Amino acid sequence: MQQFSYHTHTTFSDGRNTLDEMLQQAVNLGWKEIGISDHLIIHKNVKKSPFYHIFVERGVSHIYRDDFDKACEELIKNAAFFRETAAKYPIKAYLGYEVDFFTYKGWLEEFKDLIKEIDHDYLITGNHYFMSEDGEDIFDAYFYDNAETPEGLRAFETLLRRHYETIAKAVESGMFTFLAHIDYARRNHMHKFFPMIEEQKNIVHQLKKANMPCELSTKGLRRINDFFPSEPILKELISQNVPIVISDDAHYTTELGMDFDKAEAQLERLGCQNRFHLK
Numbered sequence: 001m002q003q004f005s006y007h008t009h010t011t012f013s014d015g016r017n018t019l020d021e022m023l024q025q026a027v028n029l030g031w032k033e034i035g036i037s038d039h040l041i042i043h044k045n046v047k048k049s050p051f052y053h054i055f056v057e058r059g060v061s062h063i064y065r066d067d068f069d070k071a072c073e074e075l076i077k078n079a080a081f082f083r084e085t086a087a088k089y090p091i092k093a094y095l096g097y098e099v100d101f102f103t104y105k106g107w108l109e110e111f112k113d114l115i116k117e118i119d120h121d122y123l124i125t126g127n128h129y130f131m132s133e134d135g136e137d138i139f140d141a142y143f144y145d146n147a148e149t150p151e152g153l154r155a156f157e158t159l160l161r162r163h164y165e166t167i168a169k170a171v172e173s174g175m176f177t178f179l180a181h182i183d184y185a186r187r188n189h190m191h192k193f194f195p196m197i198e199e200q201k202n203i204v205h206q207l208k209k210a211n212m213p214c215e216l217s218t219k220g221l222r223r224i225n226d227f228f229p230s231e232p233i234l235k236e237l238i239s240q241n242v243p244i245v246i247s248d249d250a251h252y253t254t255e256l257g258m259d260f261d262k263a264e265a266q267l268e269r270l271g272c273q274n275r276f277h278l279k
């Protein structure tokens, strides 16, 4: 069974346990390695997005940044803290980030400049937003709601299709080590009207082209009672020989390695032969 996770969170983003607590738990589980991948969400208008207040109320608004220079300072400090803390534990700890990919003019250049400045071992892309055509306005993909009228459904479909196109662009950018939760947007109750299988298969195609791995996330089991991704997409990934890594997307120590036995069984059943491992 896979004895590590590269998709985990601490109190540096919206995780509920500290870096020390997560590392100690990984050691307790007998793991030899772990990757910590706190959220990296930088968008100039994120604080104007309609659901931002929910995150303020939950006390996790610090993960939503609108200034690259300020973010850079915080990330440099975080890396120093991470290296110092990780050195205390008998485990190989990788420093990663889970990055939301945005498309407004200038974002990618600023992001590339930031990445050059900050100490890190790997980057995941995990996308949690819908956005306007120019990428300037963003809407949380889980909370976004529309009336189930013909107009409301059409507007939702447009946003959802654009969301999958954005993920494909993130993959194409070549900046990321692996892709998190392809079909996270299934958390939105309106997704059921639009399966978007072809759009998701296009992302698989891009992964294949870029030779980029994809996660099988057990977080879906806790959220929508199914893995991210769904079985048809996981089958497609496997048939294209895209490397797979199991993730727990742990936000608590108790979630580390959660349901990895079920994920292993799913991969075995579908004949997955290609597994991803950092270095």
Ligand SMILES: [Zn+2]
Binding pocket: 098, 126, 127, 128, 180, 181
């Ligand atoms: Zn995520």
Ligand SMILES: [Zn+2]
Binding pocket: 007, 008, 009, 098, 126, 249
């Ligand atoms: Zn995550």
